[in-house]
Amino acid sequence: MSFTYGSDDKSGEQARFDAQKIAFAPIMFQAAKALRDLGILDYLMKNRRKGALLEDIARNLDLSEYGVKVLLEAGLSLEMVKVENDRWSLTKTGYFILNDELTRVNMDFTNDINYKGLFHLQESIKNGRPEGLKEFGKWNTIYEALSELPENVRKSWFAFDHYYSDDSFPEVMKYVFKDNPAKILDVGGNTGKFSIFCAKHNRDVRMTIVDLPGQVAEARRNIEKLGLEKRIDAIAVDLLDRSVALPKGYDVIWMSQFLDCFSQDEILSLLQRVYDALDENGSLFIMETYWDKQRFEASTYSLHATSLYFTAIANGNSQMYHSRDMEKLIERSGLYLDEVIEKVGVSHTLFKCKRKP
Numbered sequence: 001m002s003f004t005y006g007s008d009d010k011s012g013e014q015a016r017f018d019a020q021k022i023a024f025a026p027i028m029f030q031a032a033k034a035l036r037d038l039g040i041l042d043y044l045m046k047n048r049r050k051g052a053l054l055e056d057i058a059r060n061l062d063l064s065e066y067g068v069k070v071l072l073e074a075g076l077s078l079e080m081v082k083v084e085n086d087r088w089s090l091t092k093t094g095y096f097i098l099n100d101e102l103t104r105v106n107m108d109f110t111n112d113i114n115y116k117g118l119f120h121l122q123e124s125i126k127n128g129r130p131e132g133l134k135e136f137g138k139w140n141t142i143y144e145a146l147s148e149l150p151e152n153v154r155k156s157w158f159a160f161d162h163y164y165s166d167d168s169f170p171e172v173m174k175y176v177f178k179d180n181p182a183k184i185l186d187v188g189g190n191t192g193k194f195s196i197f198c199a200k201h202n203r204d205v206r207m208t209i210v211d212l213p214g215q216v217a218e219a220r221r222n223i224e225k226l227g228l229e230k231r232i233d234a235i236a237v238d239l240l241d242r243s244v245a246l247p248k249g250y251d252v253i254w255m256s257q258f259l260d261c262f263s264q265d266e267i268l269s270l271l272q273r274v275y276d277a278l279d280e281n282g283s284l285f286i287m288e289t290y291w292d293k294q295r296f297e298a299s300t301y302s303l304h305a306t307s308l309y310f311t312a313i314a315n316g317n318s319q320m321y322h323s324r325d326m327e328k329l330i331e332r333s334g335l336y337l338d339e340v341i342e343k344v345g346v347s348h349t350l351f352k353c354k355r356k357p
């Protein structure tokens, strides 16, 4: 199967305009964020019937007319606002920047986690390390740092992570619980959201979370608050250490948005450890967002950008994968792809894998 994507059929004029959008992207991103965070978009939303005069916006928001003027004019080029007879109003794009949760989560993630660190993208590519992470401190990967990052950064990271996976959990229950598993291993279980969801969904199932110490400590706190500690266990391990085996005796091993945190070589090692841990009746479920499986161009665009977060900030060697990358690794690990469930949640695909006989 050959690899063919992309097209080049726009006019020269359009192509040159698009090149300028790229050339000025960081400036225009900050303009959009300022229009949102300084309350200008919100003011326009509230005055959408008649539109608003620039002076009124400035006075009501306690900003200078100069400041509001330069932002609104940038907003014209961003197609976030329009002006008719001196009255400014929101466009559909402006509406989404203000009100759409997906857009807000992505913008905060870009700004709070990535913006400064992406200055180190080229070094990261050359060195194979997340050089941008040093903007926050000295760590090898962001996963070691998660529990210690500043609160606003943590908030944006978790909002981004949870936005994508939370919606999918209810949808996957029928697949995960199809064969009535008694024990499920939630690898990369983070703060316990999936395990808690499963424990509430099925009163008999026993869950075990495996994650790094910082995340396990937070998961334990969440589990205790709900009194679920007899049904949800949590083990702190670093799975980058290839000598760490996955525990045996589980009917289902669950990995959600987990394997994209690893290089292809590391994924192979993790899948081989799944192979060693499962018996012939067990199943591995992998829930991922593959860039080739998206229904919307906007999703593919977001995933290609997210890959570079992994390069410069998260770990320096992983990405949002093409489904074919993952299929090849599954095949090499001794497992096989038993079932593919498409269109789960916002953008997920669910792979069910078994041990080859």
Ligand SMILES: C[S@@+](CC[C@H](N)C(=O)[O-])C[C@H]1O[C@@H](n2cnc3c(N)ncnc32)[C@H](O)[C@@H]1O
Pocket: 143, 161, 162, 165, 187, 188, 189, 190, 191, 194, 210, 211, 212, 215, 237, 238, 239, 240, 241, 255, 256, 257, 258, 261
């Ligand atoms: C992107 S989050 C996904 C969390 C959750 N499964 C979900 O779907 O929202 C990846 C998780 O993998 C964990 N992780 C990353 N590297 C790890 C490692 N070396 N050992 C154990 N867990 C790791 C992270 O701490 C984090 O909780």
